[in-house]
Amino acid sequence: xxxxxxxxxxxxxxxxxxxxxxxxxxxxxxxxxxxxxxxxxxxxxxxxxxxxxxxxxxxxxxxxxxxxxxxxxxxxxxxxxxxxxxxxxxxxxxxxxxxxxxxxxxxxxxxxxx
Amino acid sequence: xxxxxxxxxxxxxxxxxxxxxxxxxxxxxxxxxxxxxxxxxxxxxxxxxxxxxxxxxxxxxxxxxxxxxxxxxxxxxxxxxxxxxxxxxxxxxxxxxxxxxxxxxxxxxxxxxx
Numbered sequence: 443x444x445x446x447x448x449x450x451x452x453x454x455x456x457x458x459x460x461x462x463x464x465x466x467x468x469x470x471x472x473x474x475x476x477x478x479x480x481x482x483x484x485x486x487x488x489x490x491x492x493x494x495x496x497x498x499x500x501x502x503x504x505x506x507x508x509x510x511x512x513x514x515x516x517x518x519x520x521x522x523x524x525x526x527x528x529x530x531x532x533x534x535x536x537x538x539x540x541x542x543x544x545x546x547x548x549x550x551x552x553x554x555x556x
Numbered sequence: 557x558x559x560x561x562x563x564x565x566x567x568x569x570x571x572x573x574x575x576x577x578x579x580x581x582x583x584x585x586x587x588x589x590x591x592x593x594x595x596x597x598x599x600x601x602x603x604x605x606x607x608x609x610x611x612x613x614x615x616x617x618x619x620x621x622x623x624x625x626x627x628x629x630x631x632x633x634x635x636x637x638x639x640x641x642x643x644x645x646x647x648x649x650x651x652x653x654x655x656x657x658x659x660x661x662x663x664x665x666x667x668x669x670x
């Protein structure tokens with residue numbers, strides 16, 4: 443099993459450009475999450491999908507959109523990138539049963555907006 | 557806003573010594589989790605402690621939880637150079653349902669010198 447995979451690993455955008463970050467998991471997990479991590483800080487939740495067909499805002503959703511394409515895939519879109527969105531983006535997934543709390547993380551996408 | 561405050565922000569110890577990291581949080585929780593992040597990598601789940609538990613062990617890890625003080629500590633005993641990483645606490649707040657939404661602390665960077 444590959445676990446949680448993210449593409450691309452690195453990306454440089456100019457202000458105003460758009461892009462989609464891809465995330466896929468092969469663990470048959472129900473819930474998926476997008477976080478951003480800024481230097482010296484913990485992770486902040488952007489959006490999440492508790493189950494296939496649902497998406498909800500997290501702590502910092504402004505400037506982002508998401509799509510839960512199917513159970514495996516959860517994408518994050520930046521419609522008009524801004525320098526403030528320079529960050530490392532992590533996707534995570536979770537089984538979401540009553541006793542399944544652990545989240546599994548992808549390797550991250552390092553995004554720079556100039 | 558960040559739920560967790562961790563201290564110290566950075567910790568440097570010799571191999572074989574114990575490392576203690578502390579986490580404080582603001583709201584009532586269902587559980588508290590600790591994650592580890594090696595440089596340039598995604599997070600890896602270490603251990604979970606439920607709100608009705610006071611102490612939990614896993615190998616060289618010991619976690620305590622004091623819900624009256626809204627604080628937790630992670631102890632790594634007999635540290636190894638391979639323990640060098642950043643450590644984050646994350647809380648699953650009461651009222652989040654089964655969404656699995658986590659709020660992360662800012663992390664403690666641990667360096668273990670050989």
